Amino acid sequence: MSRQSEANAPHPRQEPRIPGPLSLARLEEVFSDCVDFSKREVYLHGDANRKAVVCYVDGQARSERLNDYVLRPLAQDPMLATAPESQLFDLMERGALYAHGANRETELDKVVFALIGGSCALFLEGRDDALIFPVATEEKRSVGEPENEPALKGARDSFVESLRTNTSLIRRRLRAPELKIREHIVGRQSLTPVDVLWLDGIADPDTVAQLERRLEAIDIDGVEAAGNLEEYLVDAARSPFPLMPYTQRPDRFCQGLLEGRVGLFADGIPLGWLLPGTIDQFFKTGQDRAYHWLVASALSVIRWMCCLITLLVPGLYIALVTFHPEAIPPKLALSIVAAKREVPFSTIFEVLIMLLAFEVIQEAGLRLPGPIGATVSILGGLVVGNAAVDAHIVSPAVLIAVAIAGVAGYTQPSQDFGNALRLWRFLLAILASLGGLTGLALGCAALIYHLAELESFGVPYLAPFTTGTRVPRGHPSLFRLPLPDMKWRDGPIKTQNRRNQR
Amino acid sequence: MKKGCILLLAACLLLAGCGQLPSAREMGDMALLRTMGIDVAPGGVTVTGSTGPRAKGIQAEDEPALVLSAARESLSGACLAMQGQSDSYVFFGYVDQLLIGGELAEQGIRPVLDYFARDVELGLGAQLWLVQGAAAGEAVAAGGDEGVDSRLETLRNDSEMGIAALTRTAGEVYTDLLELGSSFVPALSPVGDETAVLTERGYGILRGDALAGFLEGEAAKGLELLAGGPAADILVEELSDQKVSVKITSAHTQSRLEFQGDTPFVLKLTCKVEARLSEYRRRLEQEGLEQLKAGLEAREQARLALAMEQLQALGTDCAGLGAKAGMFHPAKWQAVREDWPEWFGRVPVEIQVEVKIL
Numbered sequence: 001m002s003r004q005s006e007a008n009a010p011h012p013r014q015e016p017r018i019p020g021p022l023s024l025a026r027l028e029e030v031f032s033d034c035v036d037f038s039k040r041e042v043y044l045h046g047d048a049n050r051k052a053v054v055c056y057v058d059g060q061a062r063s064e065r066l067n068d069y070v071l072r073p074l075a076q077d078p079m080l081a082t083a084p085e086s087q088l089f090d091l092m093e094r095g096a097l098y099a100h101g102a103n104r105e106t107e108l109d110k111v112v113f114a115l116i117g118g119s120c121a122l123f124l125e126g127r128d129d130a131l132i133f134p135v136a137t138e139e140k141r142s143v144g145e146p147e148n149e150p151a152l153k154g155a156r157d158s159f160v161e162s163l164r165t166n167t168s169l170i171r172r173r174l175r176a177p178e179l180k181i182r183e184h185i186v187g188r189q190s191l192t193p194v195d196v197l198w199l200d201g202i203a204d205p206d207t208v209a210q211l212e213r214r215l216e217a218i219d220i221d222g223v224e225a226a227g228n229l230e231e232y233l234v235d236a237a238r239s240p241f242p243l244m245p246y247t248q249r250p251d252r253f254c255q256g257l258l259e260g261r262v263g264l265f266a267d268g269i270p271l272g273w274l275l276p277g278t279i280d281q282f283f284k285t286g287q288d289r290a291y292h293w294l295v296a297s298a299l300s301v302i303r304w305m306c307c308l309i310t311l312l313v314p315g316l317y318i319a320l321v322t323f324h325p326e327a328i329p330p331k332l333a334l335s336i337v338a339a340k341r342e343v344p345f346s347t348i349f350e351v352l353i354m355l356l357a358f359e360v361i362q363e364a365g366l367r368l369p370g371p372i373g374a375t376v377s378i379l380g381g382l383v384v385g386n387a388a389v390d391a392h393i394v395s396p397a398v399l400i401a402v403a404i405a406g407v408a409g410y411t412q413p414s415q416d417f418g419n420a421l422r423l424w425r426f427l428l429a430i431l432a433s434l435g436g437l438t439g440l441a442l443g444c445a446a447l448i449y450h451l452a453e454l455e456s457f458g459v460p461y462l463a464p465f466t467t468g469t470r471v472p473r474g475h476p477s478l479f480r481l482p483l484p485d486m487k488w489r490d491g492p493i494k495t496q497n498r499r500n501q502r
Numbered sequence: 503m504k505k506g507c508i509l510l511l512a513a514c515l516l517l518a519g520c521g522q523l524p525s526a527r528e529m530g531d532m533a534l535l536r537t538m539g540i541d542v543a544p545g546g547v548t549v550t551g552s553t554g555p556r557a558k559g560i561q562a563e564d565e566p567a568l569v570l571s572a573a574r575e576s577l578s579g580a581c582l583a584m585q586g587q588s589d590s591y592v593f594f595g596y597v598d599q600l601l602i603g604g605e606l607a608e609q610g611i612r613p614v615l616d617y618f619a620r621d622v623e624l625g626l627g628a629q630l631w632l633v634q635g636a637a638a639g640e641a642v643a644a645g646g647d648e649g650v651d652s653r654l655e656t657l658r659n660d661s662e663m664g665i666a667a668l669t670r671t672a673g674e675v676y677t678d679l680l681e682l683g684s685s686f687v688p689a690l691s692p693v694g695d696e697t698a699v700l701t702e703r704g705y706g707i708l709r710g711d712a713l714a715g716f717l718e719g720e721a722a723k724g725l726e727l728l729a730g731g732p733a734a735d736i737l738v739e740e741l742s743d744q745k746v747s748v749k750i751t752s753a754h755t756q757s758r759l760e761f762q763g764d765t766p767f768v769l770k771l772t773c774k775v776e777a778r779l780s781e782y783r784r785r786l787e788q789e790g791l792e793q794l795k796a797g798l799e800a801r802e803q804a805r806l807a808l809a810m811e812q813l814q815a816l817g818t819d820c821a822g823l824g825a826k827a828g829m830f831h832p833a834k835w836q837a838v839r840e841d842w843p844e845w846f847g848r849v850p851v852e853i854q855v856e857v858k859i860l
Contacts, residue, residue, distance in 0.1 A: 322529075323526055323527075326596070326623060330596045330598060334534065336529050337530060337532060337534060340530030343530060348526070433526075436526075
């Protein structure tokens, strides 16, 4: 094997990761060049003949807890000075020190990762084991409002970066012991805890097993972004359409679990995924169950309509104006002709450039701090747009069509789904430029074909619309029925218990 | 990649089946014809088209209507010649009003309707009008800078609201000609000198596909009653103690053909008219209402009789009375259907009018 291919070859995981016997010297060797590694030598009740060494990672351990629960008893408890040396470790493990947990470890690997996790390790001279006390710091962002999914009528808490806080938010809402939480570690260097949550007896065990298998198979350096999990867990990562719906809201997450879906949290990422993902999930909002069912249904229909509008309007405009003007009502046609006169560019070029300009303005607004972003949007959208129309560079009809498509796209509750629609909007506009309504129809057929072949954990992406005859249907996806009438969980997600109420 | 290739191949195959892709054209460079007039010309036809007023730009003044005219041996030749007269692409897809000259109508309008039916841009959705007393080209040009399309559009809207004569689309007339062998078309006539106004002049009656004659005045009103149109009309009745104005709001005529053996014996028409009092000095009592009803029934009966008399003289059942009546005796109707135009001319007619005052 050449040197190059050797370097590129996959390397197996080393288990245990840090081999060798446990000793203080070995631990110091492992943490050499780590400025945050600290050790403290303590005389037990002032007895210079009895020494203990406490090791911890500064910043990971909370100093008050370390001082109060570990160092103070070590220095002040007279029992530790009088007890036989052979019993010291047992005494410390069973209550002489006040930490809520104490584990005796004999493996270097486990001690190292416990220190990184915020615990402290206590060594006594002449022993080849250590006591681990959890004194981790709990510094984290407090639970705030979900910025991406604002609540007008409902709970206002949202997930944070701390995994355990997120699971506790769920546990507080779903108090049944059937809520199971299993942890996996993902990432060679980040060692990120990733939790799988499900309701036993409701969720499909095969989906849980499949998710856990895929998590175990992930072999990456670190989980720093949502994509680090999403793109490894989904079946078709090449599709722009999201296959793993996520939410910032604990109430929505709980609703997903109650529907029989499987939840997923990753430490450091303030959101939770719900699996399997089907297309209707991306059209639902946290408010759907809070509003009156008629209002929620109307809003749902509007969102689906807006999906079609954002997808088709630019392509339809190009196809009708450029290829099939006879299909436009006469008065509208006369307005378009009037607006188009003296504009030097072709309709196709105009629409594509305006779509691109829309994306540029949006991207610029997103990348800048809030107030400046708003200024850029106003400057780009209103001033430049108005000036372009006044100067006959762009036809107002095109501006209106692109703006309608753009604004309709913002009604999508899922940003990821909206992004996929934006990509396909371009594609359909280009196809309409090539073949008019024929091209647009072919593009739509290709889109349906693409969506129909997508699956999320064995469930068809278009499951609400395309379940087979033997799969029990759930409730209509376009409308929300009154909640007392929604007695069934969706069949396609293979829930173990379909009935959700009396 | 493989799937993409398959998809592309499928698209190519589909497109091969569909012929070629449509060609792109910029709307800003188009002259949208709204009105077309067709007349007979020596050795062919003259086609006149008008765009109506055109906006120069979104903030500029309107340009005057563009009127193009060309005479050629064929309709398609004339239309093609019109393309060459304009600095814009002349688009025929928005022709909403089609005016036929009287002389052409006398020769037959079937070739025109055929052309409209088969052309990619034109269609049979345009409103069809016969021009009486002038050439259709003159009528098209009569609107001057403003064009005539807005006037004709107003007439169509008024007709839908029941305040103008019945309007017919080219498709409706074509269907009548194919099914009944006759039809009626609203007639217009330009009144005035330079900027003439197109005014209603009854209906032209087509037999076969050629103009057989016109129904005007009371006879035209009678035809409206027969055709079951809104027939909105104000009638003034002189009662014993006051003068009353009545608005006819709706009319519906049922026909029934009675046979003697296998031959048509009598055509019975029952016309139900609904009317509403519009002007009166004193509230009418029962006696007054009866008197009014009798007067209205007599007038409407006279209109129907006049219309039937003229239609029978022309031998054209353009209101489809025979076909409607034949539904009650399908077997017997089949036997006389072929010769119905002849029968229609000589079968006795019984007319009954029922007026309901709301």
